[in-house]
Amino acid sequence: MRNETALGLAEARGPWARVLRFVLYAALFMVFAGPLLALMVGAFTPTVDPTQFTLWPDRLSLDNLERAVDRNVLDYLLNSFLVVGGGLALQVLVSVFAGYALARKRFRGSAVVLVLILATMMLPEEVLAVPLSVLLADLPLLHVSLVGSLVGMIVPVAAWGFSILVMTEFMKEIPKELEESARLDGAGEFRVFWQVVLPLCRPALGVIGIFGFTMIWDQYMLPLLVATDPAQYTLPLALRSLRSDDQVGIGVLLVGAFLAMLPSVLAFLALQRSFIRGLTSGAVKG
Amino acid sequence: MTATEARASSPKTRVRRPARPAAPVWSRLRRGATPWLFLAPALLLFLYFKFIPMAQAVRMSFEEVRPFLGNTYVGGENYAEIAGSSDFGAAVWHTVVLAVATTAGSIVLGLALALLLEGQTRALWFVRSAIFLPVVTAMAVVAEVWRVMYYPAEGGALNSVLGVLGLGPSEFLNSPDSSLASIAFVGIWRGAPYDMMIFLAGLAGVDRVLYEASAVDGASRWRRIWHVTLPGLRPVFAILLTLAAIRGLRVFTEVFLLTNGGPDGSTEVLLTLTYKLGLERNELGVAAAGTVLLFLVLLVLTVVSRLRRREVR
Numbered sequence: 001m002r003n004e005t006a007l008g009l010a011e012a013r014g015p016w017a018r019v020l021r022f023v024l025y026a027a028l029f030m031v032f033a034g035p036l037l038a039l040m041v042g043a044f045t046p047t048v049d050p051t052q053f054t055l056w057p058d059r060l061s062l063d064n065l066e067r068a069v070d071r072n073v074l075d076y077l078l079n080s081f082l083v084v085g086g087g088l089a090l091q092v093l094v095s096v097f098a099g100y101a102l103a104r105k106r107f108r109g110s111a112v113v114l115v116l117i118l119a120t121m122m123l124p125e126e127v128l129a130v131p132l133s134v135l136l137a138d139l140p141l142l143h144v145s146l147v148g149s150l151v152g153m154i155v156p157v158a159a160w161g162f163s164i165l166v167m168t169e170f171m172k173e174i175p176k177e178l179e180e181s182a183r184l185d186g187a188g189e190f191r192v193f194w195q196v197v198l199p200l201c202r203p204a205l206g207v208i209g210i211f212g213f214t215m216i217w218d219q220y221m222l223p224l225l226v227a228t229d230p231a232q233y234t235l236p237l238a239l240r241s242l243r244s245d246d247q248v249g250i251g252v253l254l255v256g257a258f259l260a261m262l263p264s265v266l267a268f269l270a271l272q273r274s275f276i277r278g279l280t281s282g283a284v285k286g
Numbered sequence: 287m288t289a290t291e292a293r294a295s296s297p298k299t300r301v302r303r304p305a306r307p308a309a310p311v312w313s314r315l316r317r318g319a320t321p322w323l324f325l326a327p328a329l330l331l332f333l334y335f336k337f338i339p340m341a342q343a344v345r346m347s348f349e350e351v352r353p354f355l356g357n358t359y360v361g362g363e364n365y366a367e368i369a370g371s372s373d374f375g376a377a378v379w380h381t382v383v384l385a386v387a388t389t390a391g392s393i394v395l396g397l398a399l400a401l402l403l404e405g406q407t408r409a410l411w412f413v414r415s416a417i418f419l420p421v422v423t424a425m426a427v428v429a430e431v432w433r434v435m436y437y438p439a440e441g442g443a444l445n446s447v448l449g450v451l452g453l454g455p456s457e458f459l460n461s462p463d464s465s466l467a468s469i470a471f472v473g474i475w476r477g478a479p480y481d482m483m484i485f486l487a488g489l490a491g492v493d494r495v496l497y498e499a500s501a502v503d504g505a506s507r508w509r510r511i512w513h514v515t516l517p518g519l520r521p522v523f524a525i526l527l528t529l530a531a532i533r534g535l536r537v538f539t540e541v542f543l544l545t546n547g548g549p550d551g552s553t554e555v556l557l558t559l560t561y562k563l564g565l566e567r568n569e570l571g572v573a574a575a576g577t578v579l580l581f582l583v584l585l586v587l588t589v590v591s592r593l594r595r596r597e598v599r
Contacts, residue, residue: 004497006489006515008507010405024402025413032479033416035431036423038443042434050434051441094327101324113325118592120336122584126538126557130564130573131339131346140338159331189320218424220539225565236426240543243430250434257427268422272415275422279480280487 036261043258048249064251071245072230073256076238080217080260083153083234087216088209090158095208096201098159099167100193104179121161125221132156133225152226153234157216163208166278170204171197206274210267217264235260340581346574357571364575368563374576376551377559380466384541384555385534388473393526395474396481397519401511403482404489418483420476429543432472433459436544459545462552469544469553473537481526488522489515528591532584556580 005011009021038055043064045057068074098117102110125132136146136156146152174197182196223237230241235256245252268275347364349357368374403414420428435443436458448454458468492515500510538557541547547554547562556576564573 004494005401005404006492006497006511007401007404009402010407010410021409025409028399028403029413029416032475033419035435035443036419039427039431050437050443051439053434053437053443094331097324098328101321105321105324107318107321110321113329116332116337117328118588120332122532122581122588123336123340124536126536127577127580127584128336128339128343129538129557129561130570130577131343132335133565134346134570135334135339135342139334155331156335159328159335164328193324214422218426220424220426220542236424239426239430243433253430253434257430261423261427264422264424265419268419269415276483276487279483 036265039254039258039261042251042254046248047251047254050250053250064248064255067245067248068242068252068255068259071242071252073235073238073242073252073259075231076233076235076256077259079150079232080234080236080263082150083219083223084213084216084263086150086154087157088212090154091160091163091212091216092205092208094159095163095167095212096198096205098164099171100197102164102168103171104174104197117161117164120159125156125219125225129221129225132222136225147226148228148232149226150232153219153223156222157219160212160215162215163212166208166211167201167204170201174200203274203277206271207278210271210275211278213267214264217260343574343577343581346571347578349571351570351574360571364571365579368572368575368579373551373554373559377554377556380553381535381537381555383466384470384473384537385531387467387470388477388534388537389527389530391470391474392477392481392530393523395478396526397485399478399482400485400489401515404486414482414486418479421480421483423476425476425539426543428472428476429540432468432475433544436468460549462550465545465549465553469541472540472544473534477530481530484522484526485519488519492518524594528587528594532587532591535580535584535587 009017012021034055038053041055041057042053044060044062045052046059046061046063047053101107102113136152138145146155178196178200179192182192187196218236219234220236223232223234227233227237230238233241239253239256239260242253242256244250346357348359348361350360350363351357399417403410403417437443437445438455438457438460439445440449440455442455442458444458445455448456456464459465496514496518497510500514505513536557537555538561541553541555541558542561545553547558557580560573560576560580563569563576
């Protein structure tokens with residue numbers, strides 16, 4: 001009985017247990033995935049008002065989609081992809097650099113740096129909204145404004161404490177001998193980092209990749225502070241302005257929400273194992 | 287030939303580790319600077335987008351902020367104003383109620399889900415993945431879907447379900463009596479699957495030998511869960527409680543989109559209030575005072591949780 005479960009439901013045999021299991025699984029599926037499925041269905045059916053929101057449509061249509069394109073949903077989607085693409089690339093780069101220093105180097109002040117990184121995790125954009133809005137309009141010393149440009153949604157998410165900590169933990173596990181033999185072969189600091197340590201970090205890169213993607217895709221406060229014009233809206237931010245339409249009602253909203261849901265769901269399904277590994281390690285590290 | 291190859295092909299200067307006492311100053315300096323060079327991007331970004339804003343919030347909280355005219359120092363006036371306002375008291379209360387309800391609901395439901403869905407079969411794997419989808423879906427999407435689900439008339443999706451059960455229709459977000467509970471429900475809907483995954487990881491770590499021992503002792507299924515499984519999950523509870531409490535206090539997006547504090551201020555939370563004060567009414571100093579107060583609470587909670595976690599280990 002190696003794989004025994006606490007409740008024993010999965011091992012129970014017999015027709016009743018099977019029926020019970022099926023009903024239970026179906027019910028839970030409906031409660032949690034049902035609303036999201038209905039969203040997908042609603043995006044492709046005539047759904048003028050919320051009373052028509054259903055899982056079993058009468059007929060399918062592409063009216064919502066056409067109308068959504070007219071309402072610039074694809075532009076918002078493109079903005080979202082630009083922000084997540086730029087933000088994630090920077091975030092992964094910054095995280096592997098910082099993780100390398102924290103995991104593979106012993107230096108004075110490393111403990112202080114770790115405390116500072118933990119402190120940043122208490123300071124998400126939601127909490128800092130008011131001072132951030134002032135700062136984004138006029139960066140100290142540089143005196144440039146990030147308001148009204150996608151850059152303002154990308155640069156602030158480039159450093160994320162969670163990713164750095166995941167990277168640090170992982171890089172600590174890589175045997176020192178590999179690094180030393182590379183150094184004996186004459187490899188410089190950057191080469192050790194890039195060609196020896198980093199290629200061994202692929203599992204951790206999967207973790208910070210999928211987490212960073214969901215984190216940036218989920219950003220709401222930062223685009224809210226930065227965007228001054230609908231031309232800069234990301235798709236999640238634009239949803240609020242798509243709530244009604246004179247032709248297809250909430251159909252436009254449903255298309256927008258469906259498109260805003262799809263990439264993160266696909267990314268999760270593709271990288272599920274990395275996601276769950278990060279979830280459990282992240283929860284333990286806090 | 288690339289730069290790295292060029293460096294590698296002249297190994298003599300690099301391989302010979304400088305003998306410790308005679309290390310040239312610049313080489314020691316370089317070695318000392320290396321970790322800081324690798325850390326520089328992260329530290330600079332954190333400085334700009336976390337620490338300077340925090341410092342500015344502290345400064346602004348003691349000032350009357352007047353764009354273009356220059357700020358004036360007003361001492362503790364902003365704090366007196368925000369702490370004395372009834373809006374603030376109500377917002378603190380709503381935030382705490384929401385955080386406690388969401389945290390408790392997610393943990394209880396998440397544990398139930400984990401116990402029900404623990405196992406290795408393909409069907410279970412499929413159901414668990416489907417249940418987890420709300421967690422990876424952007425909060426803005428979740429909020430908009432639930433605004434539709436909560437449609438407060440008879441034909442609304444959730445009201446139809448309630449109708450089948452002989453209940454409702456409910457006003458959900460539209461009535462001050464049910465608005466906060468409706469938001470908490472959305473939080474639990476998205477929080478429980480998250481907690482479930484953490485509990486499942488915890489369940490996998492419970493010693494199976496103890497299960498066998500309890501079976502030999504003739505313990506019932508429920509006694510086994512109570513005496514073996516739950517004690518084994520204690521560290522998981524501690525982690526989830528503090529994590530969720532901290533997350534609960536900084537709730538913003540779902541409230542902003544579902545009700546924006548309404549109706550009648552019945553769902554105004556700390557961050558929707560400071561957002562309105564700072565960015566809509568332009569009372570930046572007062573809003574900054576609210577930010578600093580929230581930050582202090584988060585700080586205390588985080589430090590306490592860190593210390594407790596150390597004890598658990």
